[in-house]
Amino acid sequence: xxxxxxxxxxxxxxxxxxxxxxxxxxxxxxxxxxxxxxxxxxxxxxxxxxxxxxxxxxxxxxxxxxxxxxxxxxxxxxxxxxxxxxxxxxxxxxxxxxxxxxxxxxxxxxxxxxxxxxxxxxxxxxxxxxxxxxxxxxxxxxxxxxxxxxxxxxxxxxxxxxxxxxxxxxxxxxxxxxxxxxxxxxxxxxxxxxxxxxxxxxxxxxxxxxxxxxxxxxxxxxxxxxxxxxxxxxxxxxxxxxxxxxxxxxxxxxxxxxxxxxxxxxxxxxxxxxxxxxxxxxxxxxxxxxxxxxxxxxxxxxxxxxxxxxxxxxxxxxxxxxxxxxxxxxxxxxxxxxxxxx
Amino acid sequence: xxxxxxxxxxxxxxxxxxxxxxxxxxxxxxxxxxxxxxxxxxxxxxxxxxxxxxxxxxxxxxxxxxxxxxxxxxxxxxxxxxxxxxxxxxxxxxxxxxxxxxxxxxxxxxxxxxxxxxxxxxxxxxxxxxxxxxxxxxxxxxxxxxxxxxxxxxxxxxxxxxxxxxxxxxxxxxxxxxxxxxxxxxxxxxxxxxxxxxxxxxxxxxxxxxxxxxxxxxxxxxxxxxxxxxxxxxxxxxxxxxxxxxxxxxxxxxxxxxxxxxxxxxxxxxxxxxxxxxxxxxxxxxxxxxxxxxxxxxxxxxxxxxxxxxxxxxxxxxxxxxxxxxxxxxxxxxxxxxxxxxxxxxxxxxxxxxxxxxxxxxxxxxxxxxxxxxxxxxxxxxxxxxxxxxxxxxxxxxxxxxxxxxxxxxxxxxxxxxxxxxxxxxxxxxxxxxxxxxxxxxxxxxxxxxxxxxxxxxxxxxxxxxxxxxxxxxxxxxxxxxxxxxxxxxxxxxxxxxxxxxxxxxxxxxxxxxxxxxxxxxxxxxxxxxxxxxxxxxxxxxxxxxxxxxxxxxxxxxxxxxxxxxxxxxxxxxxxxx
Numbered sequence: 001x002x003x004x005x006x007x008x009x010x011x012x013x014x015x016x017x018x019x020x021x022x023x024x025x026x027x028x029x030x031x032x033x034x035x036x037x038x039x040x041x042x043x044x045x046x047x048x049x050x051x052x053x054x055x056x057x058x059x060x061x062x063x064x065x066x067x068x069x070x071x072x073x074x075x076x077x078x079x080x081x082x083x084x085x086x087x088x089x090x091x092x093x094x095x096x097x098x099x100x101x102x103x104x105x106x107x108x109x110x111x112x113x114x115x116x117x118x119x120x121x122x123x124x125x126x127x128x129x130x131x132x133x134x135x136x137x138x139x140x141x142x143x144x145x146x147x148x149x150x151x152x153x154x155x156x157x158x159x160x161x162x163x164x165x166x167x168x169x170x171x172x173x174x175x176x177x178x179x180x181x182x183x184x185x186x187x188x189x190x191x192x193x194x195x196x197x198x199x200x201x202x203x204x205x206x207x208x209x210x211x212x213x214x215x216x217x218x219x220x221x222x223x224x225x226x227x228x229x230x231x232x233x234x235x236x237x238x239x240x241x242x243x244x245x246x247x248x249x250x251x252x253x254x255x256x257x258x259x260x261x262x263x264x265x266x267x268x269x270x271x272x273x274x275x276x277x278x279x280x281x282x283x284x285x286x287x288x289x290x291x292x293x294x295x296x297x298x299x300x301x302x303x304x305x306x307x308x309x310x311x312x313x314x315x316x317x318x319x320x321x322x323x324x325x326x327x328x329x330x331x332x333x334x335x336x337x338x339x340x341x342x
Numbered sequence: 343x344x345x346x347x348x349x350x351x352x353x354x355x356x357x358x359x360x361x362x363x364x365x366x367x368x369x370x371x372x373x374x375x376x377x378x379x380x381x382x383x384x385x386x387x388x389x390x391x392x393x394x395x396x397x398x399x400x401x402x403x404x405x406x407x408x409x410x411x412x413x414x415x416x417x418x419x420x421x422x423x424x425x426x427x428x429x430x431x432x433x434x435x436x437x438x439x440x441x442x443x444x445x446x447x448x449x450x451x452x453x454x455x456x457x458x459x460x461x462x463x464x465x466x467x468x469x470x471x472x473x474x475x476x477x478x479x480x481x482x483x484x485x486x487x488x489x490x491x492x493x494x495x496x497x498x499x500x501x502x503x504x505x506x507x508x509x510x511x512x513x514x515x516x517x518x519x520x521x522x523x524x525x526x527x528x529x530x531x532x533x534x535x536x537x538x539x540x541x542x543x544x545x546x547x548x549x550x551x552x553x554x555x556x557x558x559x560x561x562x563x564x565x566x567x568x569x570x571x572x573x574x575x576x577x578x579x580x581x582x583x584x585x586x587x588x589x590x591x592x593x594x595x596x597x598x599x600x601x602x603x604x605x606x607x608x609x610x611x612x613x614x615x616x617x618x619x620x621x622x623x624x625x626x627x628x629x630x631x632x633x634x635x636x637x638x639x640x641x642x643x644x645x646x647x648x649x650x651x652x653x654x655x656x657x658x659x660x661x662x663x664x665x666x667x668x669x670x671x672x673x674x675x676x677x678x679x680x681x682x683x684x685x686x687x688x689x690x691x692x693x694x695x696x697x698x699x700x701x702x703x704x705x706x707x708x709x710x711x712x713x714x715x716x717x718x719x720x721x722x723x724x725x726x727x728x729x730x731x732x733x734x735x736x737x738x739x740x741x742x743x744x745x746x747x748x749x750x751x752x753x754x755x756x757x758x759x760x761x762x763x764x765x766x767x768x769x770x771x772x773x774x775x776x777x778x779x780x781x782x783x784x785x786x787x788x789x790x791x792x793x794x795x796x797x798x799x800x801x802x803x804x805x806x807x808x809x810x811x812x813x814x815x816x817x818x819x820x821x822x823x824x825x826x827x828x829x830x831x832x833x834x835x836x837x838x839x840x841x842x843x844x845x846x847x848x849x850x851x852x853x854x855x856x857x858x859x860x861x862x863x864x865x866x867x868x869x870x871x872x873x874x875x876x877x878x879x880x881x882x883x884x885x886x887x888x889x890x891x892x893x894x895x896x897x898x899x900x901x902x903x904x905x906x907x908x909x910x911x912x913x914x915x916x917x918x919x920x
Contacts, residue, residue, distance in 0.1 A: 031795065031796075031802065032797075032799040033801070036805050037797075037798050038464065044504075046504055048805070050463075050504070051463070076463055079551070096382060096555065096571065097554070098555050098571065107572060162604060165608055169608065170608060170612060176612070177614060178600065178605070178609050180574075265605075267605065268573075268598070268599065268601060268602065268605050270570060270571070274572055275572065278379070281796055281797050283796075283798030
């Protein structure tokens with residue numbers, strides 16, 4: 001298993017390099033000049049050229065990419081210098097002058113908190129309702145759950161957020177309209193907003209997965225053995241039905257991190273989503289690159305965790321991996337023997 | 343006995359704490375909702391309104407501008423002594439001022455702050471100090487400097503204005519020239535005073551990089567307390583503030599960042615914030631009906647305009663080979679001018695002003711670039727193009743538009759051939775749509791294609807004025823007087839109308855005349871003449887003079903909104919207003 005995790009971690013390296021190259025290229029070719037953003041409106045062409053040289057953005061594309069990876073030392077007072085992605089230092093934001101990774105690390109816990117609450121909420125609702133819906137297929141309960149799931153899927157997050165604010169903040173005054181990590185009560189509405197679509201997807205996924213599993217022969221056998229229905233569902237069907245659901249949940253963690261942008265904006269919640277939007281609008285290249293790379297790393301790590309969980313939940317995957325290793329171990333002495341014979 | 347004494351001491355301490363608690367001033371926290379996060383609490387390094395609101399409370403300047411536009415001393419003891427034909431300034435500063443960290447304020451801080459503003463690579467406020475040179479400390483509380491212009495004939499080859507990196511370095515190569523706006527410019531936030539000793543110490547211990555981010559030291563009525571980026575920033579009352587006449591009862595002010603306009607409005611309606619600024623007109627109506635106090639500037643908050651790219655062969659002025667003709671004289675009979683004038687007369691700004699979705703009557707139709715301001719505002723429009731328009735429909739004249747359009751060659755009448763740029767998702771896009779529709783209705787051809795761009799791209803486009811990229815641009819500019827003196831009348835016209843790369847020799851002559859005069863009617867007349875010269879060519883159509891709108895809760899008093907749209911909160915009170 002350790003070997004498997006190590007191999008997966010190694011696979012992350014080309015993924016991260018690929019992501020950085022794509023993001024860097026897109027940022028490079030996107031319109032807008034960061035030097036102009038930093039300078040006053042009446043700045044002369046010489047001023048702009050000077051600022052571009054200080055920032056290192058007058059260099060060719062590949063040189064700039066190299067700087068991005070391995071660091072940049074400019075001709076100025078050092079305020080645009082950085083050590084590069086390899087040292088996890090992409091310098092300071094062109095706009096706020098704050099260290100870009102520092103800003104992300106400061107705000108990421110806020111987004112993570114919102115994501116965790118939203119995820120917990122969606123799992124707590126979706127799995128029981130998915131099971132209920134599957135075990136009572138075509139009943140009124142199933143229909144109700146299906147309709148609610150469809151509504152959840154169809155509602156854009158920003159609209160749902162605004163509706164929740166209007167009902168629970170403006171009309172009922174139960175919750176504040178502004179969310180802040182310091183006040184857990186204020187996170188309830190954004191968490192519901194963020195969880196809505198995921199809950200719907202997971203409910204549908206659990207339902208279809210359960211439907212598939214409960215028709216399997218081994219479930220029929222369990223019933224034939226005289227086990228009660230609850231036991232059959234809990235011990236025989238659910239574990240297998242959850243395998244695809246876990247995969248979907250894993251992917252959704254990444255989506256939640258990125259999808260929090262709208263929710264954070266509607267509830268004025270200080271997370272990383274709003275940093276990214278601001279950075280893109282202001283062509284704050286270091287902040288854009290750091291944010292996207294950070295999200296890519298988190299996304300990749302979450303997927304790694306999901307794959308590990310997957311192996312733990314599904315004995316077939318674990319067995320497949322163990323079998324491969326056994327085969328390899330068995331083959332090695334034979335080869336050694338052959339070499340010795342020669 | 344020992345135990346009894348201990349008990350007595352404890353009881354006395356407890357009682358003291360209770361009494362002190364009862365008499366301690368209660369915290370009065372004012373919460374201001376802002377649409378964007380402040381950028382950096384280091385005045386010359388950035389200037390947008392949300393940052394401005396905060397820096398105004400943390401820092402002081404030598405002079406302040408009152409709401410009525412009068413310059414009054416702040417850290418200076420009096421108005422400056424101006425001699426030698428308006429080119430030599432002597433300023434005395436107060437001796438009773440301390441920075442928030444206890445450091446004593448003196449003239450070294452002034453010289454240090456001005457040098458920083460003038461020569462730091464990241465300074466956005468270099469223009470304030472662009473004409474200053476020969477700055478000398480007379481004593482601990484007095485400074486002198488001169489104003490002038492770079493004289494290339496005195497400078498050795500390779501020396502330009504940009505290569506001179508201190509006021510002293512400028513001295514040999516500058517020749518004296520009066521600059522009437524210099525005093526006004528010293529009231530700008532970029533001329534705020536920072537502590538020399540504090541920043542020099544920070545430079546040596548490596549904490550300077552975080553200045554304005556995790557710490558900030560000024561002399562102002564409030565001290566920096568905390569800043570959670572993207573969330574909120576709090577400042578606390580400076581009880582040692584030298585000016586004891588300020589009336590605020592706020593012990594703390596929190597600036598809460600609320601990016602989404604509807605969330606900002608909801609937070610205000612929920613009374614989660616006390617003040618909000620830059621309210622969009624449509625929301626202002628709703629807030630007013632909900633009982634909010636609406637504060638508005640008197641029309642000079644800024645104006646919206648339709649700019650023509652004067653480097654464009656379609657609507658600008660170019661030479662026979664297609665290169666921009668920027669020699670300062672204009673051929674008003676060329677085909678591109680005819681098309682430009684056809685567009686000028688096709689646009690009816692009243693549709694924009696009256697649209698509930700755009701301005702909702704929180705602004706007025708304007709025929710000139712400066713509304714209601716002393717500088718450059720054309721008081722008597724006789725003999726100018728302004729007589730062709732009126733304050734209801736602007737320059738709109740369908741007949742004239744068609745006449746001009748009839749003289750334009752067919753090759754310039756292709757549908758969609760004029761590229762109009764506007765900031766993505768803004769009200770300018772709505773205005774662009776109105777203009778596109780009006781042009782189509784008046785001229786019978788759908789000439790305009792609208793392109794929405796992000797803020798960074800808009801800045802680039804305005805700066806480059808690349809005729810391949812855009813012909814027309816709808817945008818906004820500020821017209822509060824101190825800003826406009828610089829933008830409009832700094833000279834060379836590319837500043838005056840930098841969006842369009844416009845240059846008029848006639849206007850330039852009057853600008854230079856105005857710049858050389860001290861504040862007064864003659865200077866104003868010179869700037870008016872410059873503005874008239876610009877209107878002859880019409881490089882952009884003024885559309886709407888807009889009002890700055892802010893809202894505050896009923897129990898908030900003493901808030902002043904300045905022409906720049908920023909709040910002055912030093913007299914703001916909470917809970918005292920009945």
